[in-house]
Amino acid sequence: MGIYLDSAATSYPKPDCVLKAMRHYFEDIGANSGRSAHKLAQEASRLVFETREGIAKLIGVKDSSRIIFTSNATEGLNLAILGSLKEGDRVITTSMEHNSVMRPLRFLEEESGIKVDVIKCSKEGVLEPDDIKKKITQNTRLIIATAASNVVGTIMPIRDIGRIARKHNIPFLVDAAQTAGSLPIDVEKSQIDMIVFSGHKGLLGPQGTGCLYIKEGVELTPLKFGGTGSRSEFEIQPDFLPDKYESGTPNLIGIAGLGASVKFILEKGVENIRRKEEKLTEYLLQKLKEIKKVIIYGTQDSRKQTSVVSINIKNMESSDVGDILDRDYDIGVRCGLHCAPIAHKTIGTFPSGTVRISSGYFNTEADIDYLSRAIREIAQ
Ligand SMILES: Cc1ncc(COP(=O)(O)O)c(C=O)c1O
Incomplete structure (x- = not known):
C-alpha cells in the first residue's frame, strides 16, 4: 500500500513495540491466563493485568477490574445494550451512530418492544445537548452517544450529555471507537457509566481487541457464559468483574499487542x-x-x-x-x-x-x- x-x-501501521510484544507472547509465553498455576500461565495473567491497568489509566478508571476485554467495539456495545435493556424501556441516542449501536437497538425494538428515541443532529453532525433533555421520559433507561462520528469526525458534547444523564439518573453509554487514543477522556469527569472502544483503531493495537468499562453499580446480563478459571466449583457464572463478562480463553496475543500499544500511547501522551x-x-x-x-x-x-x-x-x-x-x-x-x-x-x-x-x-x-x-x- x-x-x-x-x-x-x-x-x-502499528508501532514496532506492538509487533514485538505479540511475538514475545507467542515465542516466550504462549500459555493461557487465569487458569493454570505454572510460571508461563502466571506470566500470561500478569500480561493481561498490565494491559487492563494501562487501559484504566488511559480513561481515568481506578479499579481496572471494571475494564472488560472484548473482541472489538461491536461486542462491547452489544454487551452494554443487550445486557441492560428490557421490554418497555426507552433509550435515547443520536442520529450520528454507527450500526454497532443502531442494529442492536433496532433488534431490541423488534424483539423486546423497547422504544428508541433518536436525536436529530445538524447537517454537520452537531448535537444540541438540550434536545436530549426534551426526550427524557420516565421510562428512559439508557442514553447512548458516539464520542465522534465515524463519517464526518464531528466531536460530540460528551460532558454535557453526561451531566444531563447523571442529573436524571440515567446510565450513559459512550461509543468511543473513533476517539480512544486520539482524544483525551476521563470517565469520572464526563460522568460516563459505560464506555466502549476498539483496540485496533486509535489505540494502535491489533484486530480482535476491544474494551468495555462498566461503572460500579451498573449491572448487565452477560452475553456469554462459561469457563473463567475462577470459582470452578460452581456451575453458575461468577458475579465479580471482570470474570462475570469474560468467559472463554481470551485473545492473549491481541491483549499482548494492545498492552504495548497502550503503553506507547501513554508515553506519547x-x-x-x-x-x-x-x-x-x-x-x-x-x-x-x-x-x-x-x-x-x-x-x-x-x-x-x-x-x-x-x-x-x-x-x-x-x-x-x-x-x-x-x-x-x-x-x-x-x-x-x-x-x-x-x-x-x-x-x-x-x-x-x-x-x-x-x-x-x-x-x-x-x-x-x-x-x-x-x-x-x-x-x-
Ligand atoms: C463509531 C464506531 N462505533 C463502532 C465501531 C465498531 O468497531 P469494531 O469494528 O471494532 O467493532 C466502529 C468501527 O468502525 C465505529 O467507527
Missing part, C-alpha cells in the same frame, strides 16, 4: 497525539478547500472534529473516486456508507455515501500533499 488513509476503519492529528487534519481541510468541485462534509473545523474527513467530488460516485485513488495513485480510503446509514441520512449523503479520508498517527503532510494532488487531478 502506498498511502494508507483509512485509520477510522483500523490503524495501520493523548494530548500530544491529538495536537499532531488536529494539525494534520487542519492541513488536509485547507488543501481540500482549495480544490474546485470538492464538497466537504462536517464542521470543516479541525478543532471540532477528529481526523476523519468526508468528501465527494461533484458529479462522481464516491466508489469511483475510491477506485481511482486505489488503482492509479495507490491511496487507500473508504467509500460508501461506513456502516452508518443514519449518519449519512443526517448529513444528506444517503444512499450514495462519501469518500472518507482518515489519517492516523503515522501519516505526514507529504501524504496529504500527494492525496490532494490526486483529488485535484480526479476532479479535473
Whole structure:
C-alpha cells in the first residue's frame, strides 16, 4: 500500500513495540491466563493485568477490574445494550451512530418492544445537548452517544450529555471507537457509566481487541457464559468483574499487542497525539478547500472534529473516486456508507455515501500533499 488513509476503519501501521510484544507472547509465553498455576500461565495473567491497568489509566478508571476485554467495539456495545435493556424501556441516542449501536437497538425494538428515541443532529453532525433533555421520559433507561462520528469526525458534547444523564439518573453509554487514543477522556469527569472502544483503531493495537468499562453499580446480563478459571466449583457464572463478562480463553496475543500499544500511547501522551492529528487534519481541510468541485462534509473545523474527513467530488460516485485513488495513485480510503446509514441520512449523503479520508498517527503532510494532488487531478 502506498498511502494508507483509512485509520477510522483500523490503524495501520502499528508501532514496532506492538509487533514485538505479540511475538514475545507467542515465542516466550504462549500459555493461557487465569487458569493454570505454572510460571508461563502466571506470566500470561500478569500480561493481561498490565494491559487492563494501562487501559484504566488511559480513561481515568481506578479499579481496572471494571475494564472488560472484548473482541472489538461491536461486542462491547452489544454487551452494554443487550445486557441492560428490557421490554418497555426507552433509550435515547443520536442520529450520528454507527450500526454497532443502531442494529442492536433496532433488534431490541423488534424483539423486546423497547422504544428508541433518536436525536436529530445538524447537517454537520452537531448535537444540541438540550434536545436530549426534551426526550427524557420516565421510562428512559439508557442514553447512548458516539464520542465522534465515524463519517464526518464531528466531536460530540460528551460532558454535557453526561451531566444531563447523571442529573436524571440515567446510565450513559459512550461509543468511543473513533476517539480512544486520539482524544483525551476521563470517565469520572464526563460522568460516563459505560464506555466502549476498539483496540485496533486509535489505540494502535491489533484486530480482535476491544474494551468495555462498566461503572460500579451498573449491572448487565452477560452475553456469554462459561469457563473463567475462577470459582470452578460452581456451575453458575461468577458475579465479580471482570470474570462475570469474560468467559472463554481470551485473545492473549491481541491483549499482548494492545498492552504495548497502550503503553506507547501513554508515553506519547493523548494530548500530544491529538495536537499532531488536529494539525494534520487542519492541513488536509485547507488543501481540500482549495480544490474546485470538492464538497466537504462536517464542521470543516479541525478543532471540532477528529481526523476523519468526508468528501465527494461533484458529479462522481464516491466508489469511483475510491477506485481511482486505489488503482492509479495507490491511496487507500473508504467509500460508501461506513456502516452508518443514519449518519449519512443526517448529513444528506444517503444512499450514495462519501469518500472518507482518515489519517492516523503515522501519516505526514507529504501524504496529504500527494492525496490532494490526486483529488485535484480526479476532479479535473
Ligand atoms: C463509531 C464506531 N462505533 C463502532 C465501531 C465498531 O468497531 P469494531 O469494528 O471494532 O467493532 C466502529 C468501527 O468502525 C465505529 O467507527
